Amino acid sequence: MTPILLNLPNQLSFESNVAQTLSLLERCTNMMELKQIHAHIYKTGLIIDPIPVSRLLTFSTSLDFGNLIYARKVFDRISRRNTFMWNTMIRGYSNSNEPKEALFLYHQMLCHSTPHNAYTFPFLLKACSRMSALEETQQIHAHIIKTGFGLDIYATNSLLHVYAISGSIKSAHLLFDRLPHQDIEALKLFHEMQVASIKPDNVALVSSLSACAHLGSLDEGRWIHTYIDKNGIKIDPILGCVLIDMYVKCGDMDEALKVFRKLEKRSISAWTAIINGFAIHGQGQEALDWFMKMQKAGIKPNSITFTAILTACSHAGLVDEGKLLFKTMMTDYKLNPTIEHYGCMVDLLGRAGLLLEAKELIEKMPLNPNPAILGALLNACRIHGHLELGKQIGKILIEVDPAHGGRYIHLASIHAADGEWDQAVQVRSRMKNQGVSKLPGCSAISLNGIIHEFLAGDASHPQMDEIYKMWNQIAEKLQQDGYKPATGDLLLDLDDEEKERAIQQHSEKLAIAFGLIRTKPETTIRIFKNLRVCEDCHTVLKLISKIYAREIIVRDRTRFHLFKEGKCSCRDYW
């Protein structure tokens, strides 16, 4: 620790002492230095000047190295506390583990009749948002109006945010509709912004692009990208990161790479988004190459980067590489594995058939297994037919995660695979009794900017007759190619013919039939599915890509499949 004050001359005028002290505070990087400066402030009488004292508070409440208890002691001893000081303390608590304390302080502030200013409310509301404290938010809302800050854009935006995240969407909407300057985030509002000729700032763009990434709306995302370019909007690190992520999640790796190459500064999150891109496209080797490239560029991987690279290994079956990376993450990079990393490892080992090793890892890890980890193991049991272990895990899972429909389905299908139809039916009825419903399979295809959705067995699409006709044609060609429906995945206790019919109505089959009708030969068909693609649909899509000479890109729950010339990019490992 450097004793920084040694360099300070002893005899200084009051003014130059203030100036020097402020500049020291500016450069202060740890509590030890801060305490020295604090002592100096006392010793030289600067404690009567509100400016150095305020600055002292700012630094001792700082997120990086501050110490709120210390700050509070300083604060409590100040005889004349001004609005800035109260605000600083409120902000400190709003970012801490005790956001409630911010509200207590506010109460005291009112008792002291300290006036508010425009900064007070955003900090206070941040504390409310951390606690999802709706009632307090409403009280503060009243204060905002009473104290004349009802038109303040920061206060109002903060209010909007708290209402939105604490579930009071109605209040948020009411507020939004009355806003004098409508600048809000979310994709559908983005269009309204365009119509109202309001320029979106980077935050609005990030939110909109992030929505595109989740929805897989490539057209929309491209449009926003063009907007950014045309208007010369500066791509800050976060905007760059989501722009890449949007292309990644919409299945356009080439464009994601183009954006990456054009970035002025390649932040860790931009690299991670690219590595994650290769991971979810099943390109494990490329992910590893880019992981190396990143380090050569002098960027150190963080915890999220490791999740991405481990995901890459698990999707591509790179077991040895994954194990090694997991080890070096701890030894070389000194990062403590989180539950997510263990999740990746269990998935990696489990998919590769190393069930026992996966189970051991769960037993040995210093964290409590969460439903995700158990779910990964259960999935592995299903893939590799470890029915007994699967039943054990499945039982635990529906205990710890009783509201999750997928878990019951999994357990039921494992019973079914073992021929235990009674048990399967029992699990199903338990699910029904708990009021849990199964998420229906849904596939979407976007044509000329219009999204067409198909649910399994759903006949509501206006062109359904045509679609079924097309499907029958496809089925005929598939049969000529020697295809037999793989009904093993189905848990229903139906006879084979009924199973065949059920499987033919899977949403991705309806979507592909529709896609073949409505798109020109040779164009790529993109389908988005909310669940994992089933075994049979996977086989069918491979065959269709060969028979109809089409590239088909399917984004399922977790990854992309590129079907081309009868093969899938996942190499049937998914």
Add this chain to the structure above:
DNA sequence: TAAGGAGCTT
């Protein structure tokens, strides 16, 4: 001063 990002299971 408020609001934005990359991640395991389904």
